[in-house]
Amino acid sequence: MVLKKVVFAVSTLLLCLIQGSLSADDPGLNRGSFPKGFVFGTASSAYQFEGAVKEDGRGPSVWDTFAHSSGKILDSSNADVAIDQYHRFAEDVQLMADMGMDAYRFSISWSRIYPSKQSGSTSSSEYFYVCYRFQIVSIKSQNYGSGAVNQAGINHYNNLINALLAKGIQPYVTLYHWDLPQALEDKYNGWLDRQIINDFANYAETCFKEFGDRVKHWITFNEPHTFSIQGYDVGLHAPGRCSILLHLFCRGGNSATEPYIVAHNVLLSHATAAYIYRTKYKAAQQGSVGISFDVMWYVPETNTPEDIEATQRAQDFQFGWFMDPLFFGDYPSSMRTRVGDRLPKFTAPEASLVKGSLDFVGINHYTTYYAMNNKTNLIGALFHDVFADSGVITLRKFTSTVYEFQIRQINGHIY
16 A cells, blocks of 8 residues: 555754744744644654553553662662652643643553453464454454553553643644553563564553544654663663673673564564554544654765665665665565564565555654665674664764764655
8 A cells, every 4th residue: 555645743842943943033933933734733742641550450561660770870860750740740731831832742651551371362373363364354353452551551642632622732643652551561571472462452542432522643653762762772771681792781682683573573563553543543533643753864985886885775774774664564675674674574364464554654764874884794793673774884983074963864764
């Protein structure tokens, strides 16, 4: 399926532009400076904002475990309280209204909805038989929304959504912002097992059923590239798995394979959730489903063919890793060539499920890098991981020409 319309949700730092435009003779930027329909908003994630990690039936997430593990966080801080938004969300909503915000993007804590092992849904083996053997034709007959739902968690998000709408603020809801329930990590290693696809479908459908009458913008995952790399390649984020030189700080893992397995299962989870929404809820709820990525831009260090090719590979191993399957049904050819059998393969039904499974793309753009070909592959000799597989060295150089936001180039690249 070819996407005929993709809406881009772009997260950029407008403050520097606004500050740079202000002077005694310049009124600066205001809403009139932007196109009609431009949405101004703010965003958060559950673990970083909510606090109340042991209240109202919430179960632990992998980030609770990681943050409380000795040596994982530099200053030993955690988000047990954070900014206490769980208790003070009404104040936050009022602040957004006072600032004239149009939207608030927040994430739902999966372990606040399903605190422990999810039950009552189709088993993993039965689910994949239905979904892939018969090309998901029977998926609509399954009740993925059943299980041990924590009603207190449902009530909290209902209260937050209703408070936003009462102030004219549209909720943009992220289903997963890195805080996997620890129960699923303990049960089958979370994103490393295909059973996660079924459990994510169960969780996603619960959210569609409970909140979809008011939520019109769903984001399945926030920055899956980040948690695939940071959590399973270098081990600096939860669950802290790796096998490169940093392995002394990791609790196990394989940096050469696990990031690719995680990303593959994420893509199938996203596509399954999108399919459920489109076939069971979209007609009545009239919402849309997308996914948000961290998107850097790359420019060649030199004009040599090697660095120009390396620049494309850098984009392939970051943005293309996820976008190519969503648009074309498979990973970039450079990844297939360089990663080989370590890169999972989509079956034909899986590729059909993933391709076109989004209504919009969210772009979180942070910066631009220089890219150069890794001639000696010394990194690969020391770190057998995604970065070594790409064969690219990326560099930051504080040059205003490069560090301007490259949103136009990114949009052009996608189109």
